[in-house]
Amino acid sequence: MAEVLVLAEHSDGSVKKVTTELLTAARRLGTPSVVWAGPGVEEGRARLAEFGAAKVYVADSADFADYVVAPKAELLAQLVRSASPAAVLLAGSAEGKEVAGRLAVKAGAGVLTDAVDVTAGPDGAALVSQANFGGSVNVRSAVRQGLAIITVRPNAVAPEAGAGAAELVPVAFEASAAAKAARVVSREAAAKSARPDLQEAQVVVSGGRGTGSADGFKVIEELADALGAAVGASRAVTDAGWYPHAFQVGQTGKTVSPQLYTAVGISGAIQHRAGMQTSKTIIAINKDPEAPIFEIADFGVVGDLFTVVPQLIEEIGKHKG
Numbered sequence: 001m002a003e004v005l006v007l008a009e010h011s012d013g014s015v016k017k018v019t020t021e022l023l024t025a026a027r028r029l030g031t032p033s034v035v036w037a038g039p040g041v042e043e044g045r046a047r048l049a050e051f052g053a054a055k056v057y058v059a060d061s062a063d064f065a066d067y068v069v070a071p072k073a074e075l076l077a078q079l080v081r082s083a084s085p086a087a088v089l090l091a092g093s094a095e096g097k098e099v100a101g102r103l104a105v106k107a108g109a110g111v112l113t114d115a116v117d118v119t120a121g122p123d124g125a126a127l128v129s130q131a132n133f134g135g136s137v138n139v140r141s142a143v144r145q146g147l148a149i150i151t152v153r154p155n156a157v158a159p160e161a162g163a164g165a166a167e168l169v170p171v172a173f174e175a176s177a178a179a180k181a182a183r184v185v186s187r188e189a190a191a192k193s194a195r196p197d198l199q200e201a202q203v204v205v206s207g208g209r210g211t212g213s214a215d216g217f218k219v220i221e222e223l224a225d226a227l228g229a230a231v232g233a234s235r236a237v238t239d240a241g242w243y244p245h246a247f248q249v250g251q252t253g254k255t256v257s258p259q260l261y262t263a264v265g266i267s268g269a270i271q272h273r274a275g276m277q278t279s280k281t282i283i284a285i286n287k288d289p290e291a292p293i294f295e296i297a298d299f300g301v302v303g304d305l306f307t308v309v310p311q312l313i314e315e316i317g318k319h320k321g
Protein backbone atom coordinates (compact mmCIF):
# COMPACT_ATOMS: atom_id res chain seq x y z
CA MET A 1 0.00 0.00 0.00
CA ALA A 2 1.17 3.53 -0.74
CA GLU A 3 2.54 5.56 2.16
CA VAL A 4 0.61 8.67 3.15
CA LEU A 5 2.30 11.30 5.34
CA VAL A 6 0.29 13.03 8.07
CA LEU A 7 1.77 16.07 9.83
CA ALA A 8 0.78 15.70 13.49
CA GLU A 9 -0.68 18.67 15.34
CA HIS A 10 0.27 18.31 18.97
CA SER A 11 0.84 20.34 22.09
CA ASP A 12 2.89 19.20 25.11
CA GLY A 13 2.73 15.58 23.88
CA SER A 14 -1.02 15.67 23.56
CA VAL A 15 -2.23 14.70 20.08
CA LYS A 16 -4.86 17.14 18.81
CA LYS A 17 -8.14 15.66 17.63
CA VAL A 18 -7.58 16.90 14.08
CA THR A 19 -4.59 14.54 13.84
CA THR A 20 -6.89 11.55 14.47
CA GLU A 21 -9.15 12.91 11.71
CA LEU A 22 -6.19 13.17 9.32
CA LEU A 23 -5.15 9.59 10.14
CA THR A 24 -8.70 8.39 9.41
CA ALA A 25 -8.65 10.13 6.01
CA ALA A 26 -5.10 8.90 5.28
CA ARG A 27 -6.14 5.24 5.81
CA ARG A 28 -8.56 5.60 2.90
CA LEU A 29 -5.60 6.39 0.62
CA GLY A 30 -2.90 4.05 1.90
CA THR A 31 -0.75 3.37 4.95
CA PRO A 32 -0.42 6.42 7.20
CA SER A 33 2.95 7.56 8.53
CA VAL A 34 2.88 10.40 11.00
CA VAL A 35 5.47 13.18 10.88
CA TRP A 36 6.13 14.41 14.43
CA ALA A 37 8.02 17.70 14.61
CA GLY A 38 9.36 18.58 18.06
CA PRO A 39 9.30 16.87 21.47
CA GLY A 40 6.60 14.76 23.17
CA VAL A 41 6.25 11.77 20.85
CA GLU A 42 6.44 9.24 23.73
CA GLU A 43 3.31 10.74 25.27
CA GLY A 44 1.49 10.92 21.94
CA ARG A 45 2.51 7.59 20.43
CA ALA A 46 -0.31 5.40 21.86
CA ARG A 47 -2.95 7.71 20.42
CA LEU A 48 -1.27 7.67 17.01
CA ALA A 49 -1.22 3.84 17.11
CA GLU A 50 -4.91 3.78 18.08
CA PHE A 51 -5.77 5.67 14.89
CA GLY A 52 -3.69 3.52 12.57
CA ALA A 53 -0.26 5.16 12.26
CA ALA A 54 2.10 2.50 10.90
CA LYS A 55 5.21 4.66 11.35
CA VAL A 56 6.03 7.86 13.17
CA TYR A 57 8.89 9.90 11.71
CA VAL A 58 10.30 11.86 14.64
CA ALA A 59 12.42 14.98 14.28
CA ASP A 60 12.89 16.21 17.83
CA SER A 61 14.47 19.60 17.18
CA ALA A 62 14.02 22.92 18.97
CA ASP A 63 13.98 24.59 15.53
CA PHE A 64 10.27 23.81 15.12
CA ALA A 65 9.33 25.89 18.15
CA ASP A 66 11.87 28.65 17.51
CA TYR A 67 11.43 29.29 13.79
CA VAL A 68 7.68 29.38 13.00
CA VAL A 69 6.56 27.21 10.03
CA ALA A 70 9.49 27.09 7.57
CA PRO A 71 11.37 24.19 9.28
CA LYS A 72 8.23 22.01 9.17
CA ALA A 73 7.95 22.54 5.41
CA GLU A 74 11.63 21.61 5.03
CA LEU A 75 11.21 18.47 7.16
CA LEU A 76 8.23 17.37 5.08
CA ALA A 77 10.11 18.09 1.83
CA GLN A 78 12.99 15.93 3.09
CA LEU A 79 10.60 13.06 3.90
CA VAL A 80 8.78 13.43 0.60
CA ARG A 81 12.13 12.91 -1.14
CA SER A 82 13.08 9.86 0.93
CA ALA A 83 9.67 8.15 1.31
CA SER A 84 7.95 9.12 -1.99
CA PRO A 85 4.47 9.16 -0.41
CA ALA A 86 1.24 9.11 -2.41
CA ALA A 87 -0.11 12.13 -0.52
CA VAL A 88 0.60 14.45 2.41
CA LEU A 89 -2.25 15.45 4.74
CA LEU A 90 -2.15 18.47 7.05
CA ALA A 91 -4.67 20.18 9.31
CA GLY A 92 -6.61 23.01 7.68
CA SER A 93 -5.37 25.46 10.30
CA ALA A 94 -3.62 28.72 9.40
CA GLU A 95 -0.31 27.02 10.15
CA GLY A 96 -1.18 23.82 8.27
CA LYS A 97 -2.12 25.79 5.17
CA GLU A 98 1.09 27.79 5.25
CA VAL A 99 3.22 24.66 5.62
CA ALA A 100 1.24 23.06 2.75
CA GLY A 101 1.90 26.00 0.43
CA ARG A 102 5.61 26.06 1.18
CA LEU A 103 5.87 22.29 0.78
CA ALA A 104 4.06 22.41 -2.57
CA VAL A 105 6.65 24.85 -3.90
CA LYS A 106 9.58 22.77 -2.62
CA ALA A 107 8.16 19.46 -3.88
CA GLY A 108 6.71 20.78 -7.17
CA ALA A 109 3.43 19.30 -6.01
CA GLY A 110 -0.26 20.23 -6.20
CA VAL A 111 -2.04 21.55 -3.13
CA LEU A 112 -5.75 21.34 -2.27
CA THR A 113 -6.91 23.29 0.79
CA ASP A 114 -9.95 23.16 3.06
CA ALA A 115 -11.02 19.61 2.22
CA VAL A 116 -14.28 18.63 3.91
CA ASP A 117 -13.86 15.03 2.77
CA VAL A 118 -11.11 12.87 1.30
CA THR A 119 -11.72 9.57 -0.47
CA ALA A 120 -9.81 7.33 -2.87
CA GLY A 121 -10.85 7.86 -6.49
CA PRO A 122 -11.22 5.00 -9.01
CA ASP A 123 -7.45 5.12 -9.67
CA GLY A 124 -6.72 5.05 -5.92
CA ALA A 125 -5.55 8.69 -5.91
CA ALA A 126 -7.01 11.21 -3.48
CA LEU A 127 -10.34 12.77 -4.38
CA VAL A 128 -11.03 15.87 -2.30
CA SER A 129 -14.40 17.51 -1.57
CA GLN A 130 -14.40 21.26 -0.94
CA ALA A 131 -17.23 23.61 -0.03
CA ASN A 132 -16.59 26.84 -1.98
CA PHE A 133 -18.16 30.30 -2.24
CA GLY A 134 -19.45 30.22 1.29
CA GLY A 135 -20.56 26.63 0.95
CA SER A 136 -22.91 27.34 -1.97
CA VAL A 137 -20.83 25.27 -4.42
CA ASN A 138 -19.42 21.84 -3.63
CA VAL A 139 -16.55 20.68 -5.80
CA ARG A 140 -14.51 17.52 -6.02
CA SER A 141 -10.87 17.93 -7.01
CA ALA A 142 -7.85 15.76 -7.59
CA VAL A 143 -4.20 16.61 -8.14
CA ARG A 144 -3.50 15.41 -11.67
CA GLN A 145 0.28 15.58 -11.66
CA GLY A 146 2.71 14.66 -8.92
CA LEU A 147 2.18 14.49 -5.22
CA ALA A 148 -1.14 15.58 -3.64
CA ILE A 149 -0.81 17.88 -0.62
CA ILE A 150 -4.15 18.25 1.15
CA THR A 151 -5.25 20.35 4.11
CA VAL A 152 -8.35 18.98 5.84
CA ARG A 153 -10.80 21.18 7.72
CA PRO A 154 -10.93 20.29 11.44
CA ASN A 155 -14.08 18.36 12.44
CA ALA A 156 -14.94 17.51 8.81
CA VAL A 157 -13.90 13.85 8.99
CA ALA A 158 -15.24 11.70 11.84
CA PRO A 159 -12.25 10.02 13.51
CA GLU A 160 -12.35 6.21 13.43
CA ALA A 161 -9.94 4.02 15.37
CA GLY A 162 -7.81 1.52 13.42
CA ALA A 163 -4.79 -0.19 14.96
CA GLY A 164 -1.28 0.64 13.77
CA ALA A 165 2.21 -0.15 15.08
CA ALA A 166 3.31 3.52 15.34
CA GLU A 167 6.90 2.38 14.88
CA LEU A 168 9.20 5.27 15.81
CA VAL A 169 11.63 6.25 13.04
CA PRO A 170 14.12 8.94 14.14
CA VAL A 171 14.89 11.50 11.41
CA ALA A 172 18.08 13.55 11.30
CA PHE A 173 16.99 17.07 10.47
CA GLU A 174 18.56 20.49 10.52
CA ALA A 175 16.71 23.57 9.35
CA SER A 176 18.47 25.63 6.66
CA ALA A 177 19.64 29.18 7.31
CA ALA A 178 16.79 30.44 5.08
CA ALA A 179 14.22 28.66 7.26
CA LYS A 180 15.65 30.45 10.29
CA ALA A 181 15.04 33.94 8.92
CA ALA A 182 12.16 34.65 11.31
CA ARG A 183 12.58 33.60 14.92
CA VAL A 184 10.03 33.55 17.73
CA VAL A 185 11.52 35.83 20.40
CA SER A 186 8.89 35.59 23.11
CA ARG A 187 5.69 33.79 23.92
CA GLU A 188 2.66 34.68 25.95
CA ALA A 189 0.26 31.92 26.90
CA ALA A 190 -3.32 32.66 25.85
CA ALA A 191 -5.69 32.89 28.78
CA LYS A 192 -7.01 29.34 29.17
CA SER A 193 -10.72 29.07 28.84
CA ALA A 194 -12.66 26.21 30.38
CA ARG A 195 -14.61 26.06 27.12
CA PRO A 196 -13.57 23.83 24.22
CA ASP A 197 -11.41 25.18 21.42
CA LEU A 198 -13.62 26.92 18.83
CA GLN A 199 -12.31 24.99 15.83
CA GLU A 200 -12.26 21.60 17.55
CA ALA A 201 -15.58 21.88 19.43
CA GLN A 202 -18.44 19.49 18.69
CA VAL A 203 -20.94 22.19 19.65
CA VAL A 204 -20.61 25.93 18.93
CA VAL A 205 -22.96 28.73 20.04
CA SER A 206 -22.40 31.97 18.11
CA GLY A 207 -23.92 35.36 18.77
CA GLY A 208 -24.51 38.28 16.43
CA ARG A 209 -25.48 41.94 16.44
CA GLY A 210 -28.89 40.90 17.73
CA THR A 211 -27.35 40.54 21.19
CA GLY A 212 -27.19 44.36 21.22
CA SER A 213 -24.12 44.92 23.42
CA ALA A 214 -21.20 43.29 25.22
CA ASP A 215 -23.52 42.83 28.17
CA GLY A 216 -26.23 41.31 25.99
CA PHE A 217 -23.65 38.92 24.52
CA LYS A 218 -23.28 37.25 27.94
CA VAL A 219 -26.43 35.27 27.19
CA ILE A 220 -24.42 33.52 24.41
CA GLU A 221 -21.78 32.46 26.93
CA GLU A 222 -24.48 31.20 29.28
CA LEU A 223 -26.05 29.06 26.55
CA ALA A 224 -22.63 27.79 25.49
CA ASP A 225 -21.82 26.77 29.07
CA ALA A 226 -25.16 25.00 29.44
CA LEU A 227 -24.32 22.97 26.31
CA GLY A 228 -20.60 22.52 27.03
CA ALA A 229 -20.01 24.42 23.79
CA ALA A 230 -17.44 26.83 22.38
CA VAL A 231 -18.46 30.47 21.86
CA GLY A 232 -18.32 32.08 18.42
CA ALA A 233 -19.31 35.52 17.17
CA SER A 234 -20.18 37.32 13.96
CA ARG A 235 -17.94 40.09 12.67
CA ALA A 236 -20.52 42.69 13.66
CA VAL A 237 -19.89 41.64 17.26
CA THR A 238 -16.10 41.50 17.09
CA ASP A 239 -15.87 44.80 15.18
CA ALA A 240 -18.03 46.43 17.84
CA GLY A 241 -15.62 45.15 20.50
CA TRP A 242 -18.31 43.11 22.27
CA TYR A 243 -16.21 39.94 22.01
CA PRO A 244 -12.56 39.26 21.00
CA HIS A 245 -11.68 38.86 17.30
CA ALA A 246 -10.18 35.43 18.00
CA PHE A 247 -13.76 34.13 18.24
CA GLN A 248 -15.02 35.51 14.92
CA VAL A 249 -16.53 32.90 12.63
CA GLY A 250 -16.54 33.48 8.88
CA GLN A 251 -14.60 34.37 5.80
CA THR A 252 -12.19 36.62 7.68
CA GLY A 253 -12.43 34.67 10.93
CA LYS A 254 -12.35 31.00 11.92
CA THR A 255 -13.86 28.17 9.92
CA VAL A 256 -15.80 25.70 12.04
CA SER A 257 -17.56 22.45 11.23
CA PRO A 258 -19.12 21.19 14.49
CA GLN A 259 -21.87 18.62 14.96
CA LEU A 260 -24.14 21.44 16.16
CA TYR A 261 -23.91 25.18 15.36
CA THR A 262 -26.36 27.54 16.99
CA ALA A 263 -26.57 31.02 15.42
CA VAL A 264 -28.24 33.49 17.75
CA GLY A 265 -29.15 36.98 16.49
CA ILE A 266 -27.05 36.44 13.36
CA SER A 267 -28.53 37.37 9.97
CA GLY A 268 -26.54 34.81 7.95
CA ALA A 269 -24.49 37.01 5.62
CA ILE A 270 -22.50 35.07 3.01
CA GLN A 271 -19.24 35.96 4.76
CA HIS A 272 -20.51 34.46 8.01
CA ARG A 273 -21.83 31.36 6.28
CA ALA A 274 -18.42 30.79 4.70
CA GLY A 275 -17.14 29.87 8.15
CA MET A 276 -19.93 27.61 9.39
CA GLN A 277 -21.99 26.25 6.51
CA THR A 278 -20.48 22.76 6.71
CA SER A 279 -21.69 22.34 10.31
CA LYS A 280 -23.64 19.06 10.57
CA THR A 281 -26.76 20.56 12.20
CA ILE A 282 -27.56 24.28 12.28
CA ILE A 283 -30.02 25.93 14.66
CA ALA A 284 -30.97 29.58 14.13
CA ILE A 285 -32.65 31.89 16.62
CA ASN A 286 -33.70 35.21 15.07
CA LYS A 287 -36.64 37.57 15.45
CA ASP A 288 -36.83 38.18 11.69
CA PRO A 289 -38.50 35.24 9.86
CA GLU A 290 -36.92 36.48 6.60
CA ALA A 291 -33.34 36.34 7.94
CA PRO A 292 -31.13 34.47 5.42
CA ILE A 293 -29.74 32.24 8.16
CA PHE A 294 -33.04 30.31 8.07
CA GLU A 295 -32.24 29.22 4.48
CA ILE A 296 -29.47 26.97 5.77
CA ALA A 297 -30.86 26.16 9.23
CA ASP A 298 -32.06 22.64 10.02
CA PHE A 299 -34.09 24.01 12.90
CA GLY A 300 -35.21 27.60 13.34
CA VAL A 301 -36.83 29.57 16.14
CA VAL A 302 -38.41 32.92 15.24
CA GLY A 303 -38.38 35.03 18.36
CA ASP A 304 -36.54 37.50 20.56
CA LEU A 305 -33.30 35.88 21.66
CA PHE A 306 -33.60 37.41 25.13
CA THR A 307 -36.85 35.48 25.56
CA VAL A 308 -35.89 32.27 23.73
CA VAL A 309 -32.35 31.68 25.03
CA PRO A 310 -33.11 31.87 28.80
CA GLN A 311 -35.96 29.37 28.26
CA LEU A 312 -33.61 27.12 26.33
CA ILE A 313 -31.02 27.27 29.12
CA GLU A 314 -33.73 26.43 31.66
CA GLU A 315 -34.89 23.41 29.62
CA ILE A 316 -31.30 22.17 29.19
CA GLY A 317 -30.90 22.46 32.97
CA LYS A 318 -34.02 20.34 33.55
CA HIS A 319 -32.72 17.65 31.18
CA LYS A 320 -29.34 17.61 32.92
CA GLY A 321 -31.09 17.42 36.29
Ligand SMILES: Cc1cc2nc3c(=O)[nH]c(=O)nc-3n(C[C@H](O)[C@H](O)[C@H](O)COP(=O)(O)OP(=O)(O)OC[C@H]3O[C@@H](n4cnc5c(N)ncnc54)[C@H](O)[C@@H]3O)c2cc1C
Pocket: 207, 208, 209, 210, 211, 233, 234, 235, 236, 237, 248, 249, 250, 251, 252, 253, 254, 264, 265, 266, 267, 268, 269, 270, 271, 272, 275, 285, 286, 287, 288, 291, 303, 304, 305, 306
Ligand atom coordinates in the same frame (compact mmCIF):
# COMPACT_ATOMS: atom_id res chain seq x y z
C1 LIG B 1 -14.74 41.27 3.12
C2 LIG B 1 -15.72 40.96 4.21
C3 LIG B 1 -15.42 39.95 5.12
C4 LIG B 1 -16.32 39.64 6.14
N1 LIG B 1 -16.03 38.63 7.02
C5 LIG B 1 -16.93 38.27 7.94
C6 LIG B 1 -16.69 37.17 8.82
O1 LIG B 1 -15.63 36.55 8.80
N2 LIG B 1 -17.67 36.85 9.70
C7 LIG B 1 -18.86 37.51 9.78
O2 LIG B 1 -19.69 37.16 10.62
N3 LIG B 1 -19.09 38.57 8.98
C8 LIG B 1 -18.17 38.98 8.08
N4 LIG B 1 -18.42 40.05 7.30
C9 LIG B 1 -19.57 40.91 7.62
C10 LIG B 1 -20.88 40.37 7.09
O3 LIG B 1 -21.10 40.85 5.78
C11 LIG B 1 -22.06 40.84 7.99
O4 LIG B 1 -22.04 42.25 8.05
C12 LIG B 1 -22.01 40.29 9.40
O5 LIG B 1 -21.87 38.88 9.35
C13 LIG B 1 -23.32 40.65 10.11
O6 LIG B 1 -23.28 40.20 11.42
P1 LIG B 1 -24.64 39.89 12.19
O7 LIG B 1 -25.37 38.80 11.47
O8 LIG B 1 -24.28 39.67 13.61
O9 LIG B 1 -25.39 41.27 12.11
P2 LIG B 1 -26.66 41.71 11.27
O10 LIG B 1 -26.52 41.40 9.83
O11 LIG B 1 -26.95 43.12 11.65
O12 LIG B 1 -27.82 40.75 11.80
C14 LIG B 1 -28.32 40.82 13.12
C15 LIG B 1 -29.49 39.83 13.17
O13 LIG B 1 -29.97 39.79 14.49
C16 LIG B 1 -31.38 39.73 14.45
N5 LIG B 1 -31.86 40.27 15.73
C17 LIG B 1 -31.78 41.55 16.17
N6 LIG B 1 -32.26 41.64 17.43
C18 LIG B 1 -32.66 40.39 17.77
C19 LIG B 1 -33.25 39.83 18.94
N7 LIG B 1 -33.49 40.58 20.03
N8 LIG B 1 -33.55 38.51 18.95
C20 LIG B 1 -33.32 37.73 17.87
N9 LIG B 1 -32.75 38.21 16.74
C21 LIG B 1 -32.42 39.52 16.69
C22 LIG B 1 -31.79 40.55 13.26
O14 LIG B 1 -33.06 40.14 12.78
C23 LIG B 1 -30.66 40.23 12.28
O15 LIG B 1 -31.00 39.14 11.44
C24 LIG B 1 -17.53 40.38 6.26
C25 LIG B 1 -17.82 41.39 5.35
C26 LIG B 1 -16.92 41.68 4.34
C27 LIG B 1 -17.26 42.76 3.36
